[in-house]
Amino acid sequence: MTTLADPVPGGRPGDLRRVAAVTAGLAARGVHGIVLAYVDTAGVTRVKTIPTARLEAAVAWGVGMSPVFDTFLADDSLVTTDVLGSPDGDLRLYPDLDRLVPLAGQPGWAWAPVDRITQEGERHPGCARTFLRRIVAGAADRHGLVLKAAVEIEWAVGLGSAPAGEFVPAASGPAYGAVRQIELSDYTAELLAALAAQGVDVDQVHPEYAAGQFEVSVGALDPVAAADRSLLVRQTIRAVAQRHRLRVSFAPAYLPEGVGNGGHLHLSCWRDGRNLHSGGEGRYGMTAEAESFAAGILAHLPGLTAVTAPSPASYLRLQPSQWAGVFTAWGRETREAALRMITGTAGRHEQDANMEVKPVDLAANPYLALGCVIAAGLDGVTAARTLPGEITGDPARYGPDEAAALGVRRLPRSLPQAVEEFRADRVLREALGPVLADAVAAVRLGEAAAVDGLTPVQVAAAYRWAY
Ligand code: GLU
Ligand code: MG
Numbered sequence: 001m002t003t004l005a006d007p008v009p010g011g012r013p014g015d016l017r018r019v020a021a022v023t024a025g026l027a028a029r030g031v032h033g034i035v036l037a038y039v040d041t042a043g044v045t046r047v048k049t050i051p052t053a054r055l056e057a058a059v060a061w062g063v064g065m066s067p068v069f070d071t072f073l074a075d076d077s078l079v080t081t082d083v084l085g086s087p088d089g090d091l092r093l094y095p096d097l098d099r100l101v102p103l104a105g106q107p108g109w110a111w112a113p114v115d116r117i118t119q120e121g122e123r124h125p126g127c128a129r130t131f132l133r134r135i136v137a138g139a140a141d142r143h144g145l146v147l148k149a150a151v152e153i154e155w156a157v158g159l160g161s162a163p164a165g166e167f168v169p170a171a172s173g174p175a176y177g178a179v180r181q182i183e184l185s186d187y188t189a190e191l192l193a194a195l196a197a198q199g200v201d202v203d204q205v206h207p208e209y210a211a212g213q214f215e216v217s218v219g220a221l222d223p224v225a226a227a228d229r230s231l232l233v234r235q236t237i238r239a240v241a242q243r244h245r246l247r248v249s250f251a252p253a254y255l256p257e258g259v260g261n262g263g264h265l266h267l268s269c270w271r272d273g274r275n276l277h278s279g280g281e282g283r284y285g286m287t288a289e290a291e292s293f294a295a296g297i298l299a300h301l302p303g304l305t306a307v308t309a310p311s312p313a314s315y316l317r318l319q320p321s322q323w324a325g326v327f328t329a330w331g332r333e334t335r336e337a338a339l340r341m342i343t344g345t346a347g348r349h350e351q352d353a354n355m356e357v358k359p360v361d362l363a364a365n366p367y368l369a370l371g372c373v374i375a376a377g378l379d380g381v382t383a384a385r386t387l388p389g390e391i392t393g394d395p396a397r398y399g400p401d402e403a404a405a406l407g408v409r410r411l412p413r414s415l416p417q418a419v420e421e422f423r424a425d426r427v428l429r430e431a432l433g434p435v436l437a438d439a440v441a442a443v444r445l446g447e448a449a450a451v452d453g454l455t456p457v458q459v460a461a462a463y464r465w466a467y
Contacts, residue, residue, distance in 0.1 A: 084438070
């Protein structure tokens with residue numbers, strides 16, 4: 001479990017007691033430097049690095065970094081809100097020692113995610129990881145719920161030798177094809193070895209639908225750990241690719257048309273060690289609470305899109321009939337509904353039942369995405385919401401009347417539309433708090449303005465290598 005305690009100036013007591021031993025262990029393994037990572041509002045992972053010898057000081061006092069990145073755009077230009085985007089001030093980055101891991105794909109380096117606090121030792125209201133810790137703590141305190149989550153990672157593998165900015169697939173075989181698996185056999189084998197060495201329990205790796213595309217799915221953890229892990233897995237995928245002269249894109253639409261890269265979220269609610277998505281009286285074994293949680297997510301999906309699909313490129317991906325889940329609907333194992341209920345196979349229901357939220361991509365800050373999706377689910381629990389009827393097949397086939405009768409809506413088709421829905425969603429705004437909520441709206445509108453007038457080809461190119 002991720003520690004839910006905030007960092008404090010001087011260091012968390014437990015961390016201080018063990019940091020000297022951790023540092024010695026890293027030095028003995030030839031680790032010279034540590035990457036300290038967080039994700040900004042736009043979805044870009046930002047880092048500082050320190051020599052291993054500075055770990056003790058970082059655990060005690062943090063590492064300085066400007067808060068200005070909270071309103072950076074993916075192209076490193078800047079927007080502002082009432083409180084963010086100013087050149088003034090500084091924050092302290094505190095590594096989470098429980099998550100510190102030597103990087104198998106980058107010999108000489110270790111990695112840790114950070115929480116950011118103010119120089120006065122207070123929570124930074126723009127820190128996405130702190131936000132998710134707070135939401136997870138609230139689920140436990142107010143609802144007695146423990147959540148498990150996993151983030152699927154899809155990525156496209158391109159040739160490192162391609163002309164600057166261009167994507168040339170490094171494999172040509174078909175979707176789920178043996179050809180593609182063989183073409184990138186050495187790369188994916190080294191990737192599996194690196195992930196295993198870093199303690200990531202991989203469920204599967206497979207060649208995905210689109211050109212040069214792969215997917216990895218990993219085991220579920222508490223939500224903060226799952227978000228941390230999604231960064232670590234991407235760092236590893238990229239680093240190992242580089243060693244094979246490959247270049248990877250996690251962008252929602254690395255090409256302007258066709259299937260893009262998703263970052264589907266898997267979630268389940270537990271109480272007293274029991275999975276609430278299994279063994280209940282409701283449909284497919286859901287308990288009433290699990291159903292309400294799912295119904296809350298479904299109800300808030302239009303506003304959530306501004307958080308889960310945050311890039312102009314996200315809307316090239318969010319097209320019907322491409323398994324991205326662009327309709328507010330749910331179904332059992334239905335890949336065109338935004339919410340896919342997964343019961344697991346006979347004999348594994350209790351362990352495996354969960355739900356998948358599909359209109360999520362890897363431009364999304366995983367801490368914000370998980371925190372907002374969970375807040376939406378908890379709102380459903382508070383309101384004792386129930387799910388509408390399930391759907392089967394592709395909702396794209398419904399005419400307007402049929403869709404309206406079933407309560408099936410197309411999710412926002414553009415970033416400005418998503419921001420409009422987000423602004424109208426009080427539950428999401430209140431969960432984030434005013435500072436983060438304003439940052440989300442300002443950064444999204446900034447991204448939309450930055451691509452105004454660009455063609456899909458240009459939008460895909462603009463974000464291809466950003467995330
Ligand atoms: N690549 C699809 C997406 O954009 C998802 C394919 C799948 O269901 O795994 O989300
Ligand atoms: Mg997939």
